[in-house]
Amino acid sequence: xxxxxxxGANRGIGYEYCRxxxxxxxxxIAVCRTASEELKQLGIQVEEGIDxxxxxxxxxxxxxxxxxxxxxxxxxxGIVKRVTLENLDFDSIREQFEVNALGALRVTHALLPNxxxxxxxxxSKIVLMTSRMGSIADNTSGSSYGYRMSKVALSMAGKSxxxxxxxxxxxxxxLHPGLVQTRMTNFTSxxxxxxxxxxxxxxxxxxxxxxxTGTFWHANGEVLPW
Ligand SMILES: NC(=O)c1ccc[n+]([C@@H]2O[C@H](COP(=O)([O-])OP(=O)(O)OC[C@H]3O[C@@H](n4cnc5c(N)ncnc54)[C@H](OP(=O)(O)O)[C@@H]3O)[C@@H](O)[C@H]2O)c1
Numbered sequence: 001x002x003x004x005x006x007x008g009a010n011r012g013i014g015y016e017y018c019r020x021x022x023x024x025x026x027x028x029i030a031v032c033r034t035a036s037e038e039l040k041q042l043g044i045q046v047e048e049g050i051d052x053x054x055x056x057x058x059x060x061x062x063x064x065x066x067x068x069x070x071x072x073x074x075x076x077x078g079i080v081k082r083v084t085l086e087n088l089d090f091d092s093i094r095e096q097f098e099v100n101a102l103g104a105l106r107v108t109h110a111l112l113p114n115x116x117x118x119x120x121x122x123x124s125k126i127v128l129m130t131s132r133m134g135s136i137a138d139n140t141s142g143s144s145y146g147y148r149m150s151k152v153a154l155s156m157a158g159k160s161x162x163x164x165x166x167x168x169x170x171x172x173x174x175l176h177p178g179l180v181q182t183r184m185t186n187f188t189s190x191x192x193x194x195x196x197x198x199x200x201x202x203x204x205x206x207x208x209x210x211x212x213t214g215t216f217w218h219a220n221g222e223v224l225p226w
Contacts, residue, residue, distance in 0.1 A: 003118065005029040005070050007052055008077030008105060010036040012182035013129070013201075017074055019044055020202060029070070031061060031163035052077050052103030062110045069117035072125040072205065075104035080184055083145040096146035101153035104128055108161065121167035125208050126165070127201075128158040132176045132218070137225035155216060155226070162214030171213040176200055178219050 004021050008014035010074045011031035015038060021028045028044045035046045047064055049197055051057045057226050079099045081092045108115075118124035132138055134151025162172040178200070181191040200219030 001025055001029060002071035002122075003027040003069065004074060005031060005065075005071045005114075006074040006076055007050070007104075009046070010034060010039050012184060013177055013180060013194055013202045014074075014076040015039055016198040017076065017201070018044060020195075020198050027028060028067075037175075052107050053098045055106065055130045057058045058106050058110045059109070062098060062114075065111070065114055066147065067117060067125070068114055068137055069121070070111060070114040070124065071118040071121070072100065072127065073108060073111055073115060074129070074205075075107055075128045076127075076128040077103060078129060078184075080144075080147045084143050085149070086147070093146035093149065096150040097153060100150035101157065104154055105157050114170055115170055123169045123171060123177065123210065125205060126158075126161060126170060127205055127208075128161075128172065128174050130158070130174050130176060130216070132224060135216070135224055135226060158216075159214050166210055166213055169210065171208045171210050172207045174214070175204055176215040176216070176218050176224060177201055 004026055006014050006017045010032040018028050018030045022042055022044055030039055030044055030046045031050050032048060033051055035048050037075055047061060050061045071219040079096060081091050081096055083089050083092050115124045131151045133144060133148050134155050158172050177197045179191040180197045181187045181193055197219050204217045218224055
C-alpha cells in the first residue's frame, strides 16, 4: 500500500487515477482547484483550492501535507488551447507554459521533502503527464504552438529531474496517456476510455525503477521518441 498524490484529480484522467488507485487499496491524496461530485463520492482525502500556477497555493499544499511521506506524485493537471500560426496568441502560449510546464515543476519542487521521505522506504516516483504532441520527432502536422512547446518543456524538465533525483532514490516517468475521451479532447469518439488509459499508465508506473528512470512512454508500453 503506497501513498499517491494526484493533481487535476477532479475529472478526466486525474479522477480515473484516483478511482483505480483507491480500488487497489492504495492511499490517494486528490489535489484540485474544485472537487467534483464524483471525486467527493470516492471518500478519499481531497485537497481543494490548489492552483498549480500559484506559488502561494502550492506552498499551502506543502504546508497541509507537513512531513507526510509521499511514494508517488502524479503531475496530471494540464490545459490545451488552440494556437495556430495565423492566430499566434502569446498570452495563450504563456498560459500553457505556466500550467503544463512550470506548474508541474513547481509542485514537484515543493513536494520534494515529502518524496524524499517516501523514498526512504522503497524508492519514490514522480510522473509527468506529457503528450505525444510534445515529441519533436513525432510532429508531422505542425501548429498547436502553446501545447506542443509547453509539453516539450515539461518532458525536458522530466529528464533533468530523472538525473538530479536518481541519487535520492526517486525515479521519474514521462508519460503519454494515448488519445483519451476527456473534456480536453471533447470526448473524441476516436479516443480510448479513461479506464483503459489509466490501466496502462499504472502499469508503466508500477514498472518504473531507477534503472529505467527518465523514459518517455506511451500508456501502452511503447517507448516514444523525443
Ligand atoms: N486526453 C488526452 O487525449 C490527452 C492526451 C495527451 C496528454 N494528456 C494530458 O493528460 C493530462 C490530463 O488530461 P485530461 O484529458 O484528463 O484533461 P481534462 O479532463 O481537461 O482535465 C484537466 C485537469 O487539469 C486541471 N487543471 C488545469 N489547470 C489547472 C491549474 N492551473 N491548477 C490546477 N489544476 C488545473 C483541471 O482542473 P479544473 O477542472 O479546475 O479546470 C482538470 O482537473 C493533461 O496533462 C493532458 O495534457 C491528455
